[in-house]
Amino acid sequence: MRTKKILIPLFRDEVAPRFDLAGEALIVAVSEDGTVEGRQNMVLPHASADDLCDLVLSRDIDTVICGGIEEEYYHYLRWKRVDVLDAVAGTAEAALTRFLTGRLKSGDMLFAGGGDRV
Amino acid sequence: MRTAPSPLDALAPDPAKLAEILGGLPIGIAALDLHHRIVFMNKALEDLTGFDSRESAGIPCRHVLRCGLHLLGARQSETAGGREGLIKGRETDIIDRHRRKLPVRVTRIEVTDGRGEVAMYLEAYEDLSPLRDMERRLQDASGAGELVSRGEAMERVKKVLPAIAQSDSPVLVTGETGTGKDLSAQVIHKASPRARGPFVRVNLGPMPEHLLEIELYGRVAEGGEAVLGCFQRANGGTLYLSELADLPAAHQAGLVRVLDDQTIVPAGSDKGVRVNVRLVAATHKDPEELVRAGTLREDLFHRLGAVRLHLPPLRERGEDVEFLLTHFLARFAARFKKDIKGFSPRAIRILRSHPFPGNVRELKNIVEYAAMICQKDMILPAHLPGHILIGLKPGESPVSGRAAETRGRKRS
Structure with missing residues (x-):
């Protein structure tokens, strides 16, 4: 059974609002039945979209859950067959939980607020 | 004695009133609460970020405005134990909803209540991309x-x-x-x-x-x-x-x-x-x-x-013909990964006398063709498209031209 890997760039405990400015990343290994098999928090030497893309590829990440990401990096990752769920706003845990139940999509706002929320 | 309310008190924190006052301003304005959550964004900021003010209300501004200055500032103030202060015309960038990174100039002011305490923040975003x-x-x-x-x-x-x-x-x-x-x-x-x-x-x-x-x-x-x-x-x-x-x-x-x-x-x-x-x-x-x-x-x-x-038209642009020939040759030589240094004097002469009825587009196509078929380090008359060579005098035929140039080089 293949384990899927998810990477979430972090800002504190939230999905980093910007891919290129994330100082940390959470990597989660998930089995096909949705069980979390392992997780690893990584502090990045410096914020860089290029370095984060390299990390995604070197770690064989299947899905990136992130906030704002530039078109260039978004398409690069997609071209490298990495799924990208971008413009996700919320805590990393909320995003991960939603992803594991198959309900997370790009643009999801997971904070409680005044407008329409998922 | 009661302190007279500041004029800005009228703004805080009623979104309807904010919309009325700030809505038509040509620069993007965000009103933030004390936790830096969006209270209101005017139309210009909605256009700049791609986010709607109503759907963004209550969301931390870093997830909507995605402003580089704030994210870096927040991290630095975290480590320094300080708080983000006033910002006056600082240049930074944002990533909008359509994944574009846009240069902006940000200014932040504090709006105080009658007692002089901060009631909210107003942030102005100027789009610097046209500049x-x-x-x-x-x-x-x-x-x-x-x-x-x-x-x-x-x-x-x-x-x-x-x-x-x-x-x-x-x-x-x-x-x-x-x-x-x-x-x-x-x-x-x-x-x-x-x-x-x-x-x-x-x-x-x-x-x-x-x-x-x-x-x-x-x-x-x-x-x-x-x-x-x-x-x-x-x-x-x-x-x-x-x-x-x-x-x-x-x-x-x-x-x-x-x-x-x-x-x-x-x-x-x-x-x-x-x-x-x-x-x-x-x-x-x-x-x-x-x-x-x-x-x-x-x-x-x-x-x-x-x-x-x-x-x-190109025929009225004098020195541009040679300039454009060189410009496009450099571009196409790089594209075809060839080390072509230039045009032979005879090729230049032929091209200079060509009237270019198709103007720059025709010139560009000629250079692309020549660079494509050229296997030497110089574009010779033989590398030029046939229609350029039609009408040349017998002594200027590409073959005789090439022979003449070869002779010329040997002499020198």
Whole structure:
């Protein structure tokens, strides 16, 4: 059974609002039945979209859950067959939980607020 | 004694009042609560970020504005144990909803209540992309955008382009085929305040009239489903109509109405739709001649001709021919990964005497062809396309030319 890997760039405990400015990343290994098999928090030497893309590829990440990401990096990752769920706003845990139940999509706002929320 | 309320007290923190006061300002304004959550964004900021004020209310601003300064500032203040203070005109960038990184200038002020305590923050975002685009063009020694030139005739054109770009009047671009009308229209758009809006190019070449009407003004189907016309697609940006002379007379009258009212009526609807579009039209024919011949309505010509840009043909651009030959050779040699150093004197002579009826486009195609088939370090007459060589005198044939050049090199 293949384990899927998810990477979430972090800002504190939230999905980093910007891919290129994330100082940390959470990597989660998930089995096909949705069980979390392992997780690893990584502090990045410096914020860089290029370095984060390299990390995604070197770690064989299947899905990136992130906030704002530039078109260039978004398409690069997609071209490298990495799924990208971008413009996700919320805590990393909320995003991960939603992803594991198959309900997370790009643009999801997971904070409680005044407008329409998922 | 009661302290008199500050005028800014009137702002806080009623979104309806904020919308009323800040809504129409041309720069983006966000009102944030003390936890830096969005309370309100005005229309200009909605346009800049791509996010709607209502759907963003209550969301931490870092997830909506995605401002580099705030994210870096928040991290630094975290480590320093401080708080983010006032910001006055700091340049940074944001990533908008459409994944574009945009340069901005941010200013933040605190709004205090009657007791002098901070009640909310107001942040102003100025979009610097038009400025950056303009700076890039001005720094580019070779010319405005991709309009490459060095000669005086084209330099005059490039000098007026920024001024034309800053006005919002319709523009009529004239010039022979291949002189750069399409590029000029793009340069005007990119250097204009509408640069962040769409640039829509429509070829008015022959097509059935009903399709042309739908292409121009859109259509509303019986079920209410709308097909957007080019005016709607270009809303907020620039609509470029190439080959204006091909537009049938009936549609020219429609275009006059749109220019006057900035309103279009889609096919199948009786309701006008307001559009905010700058029109740039082009023709390779003489517009005065077209008016005389009755193929271009005089009223349309006068509306479009308010700002007119004429692009000179290559034969009137003097030194540009050699400059462009070198420029395109460098580009195509790099593309085909060839080490071609230049043109042989004989090839240059032949090219210099060619009239280039297709102007820069023809010159570019000739160089592309020559660079493609050239297997040496220099473009020889034999590498030039056949049509250039037709009409050459017998002594100038590519074979004799090549032999002469080889001899010449051996001698030297």
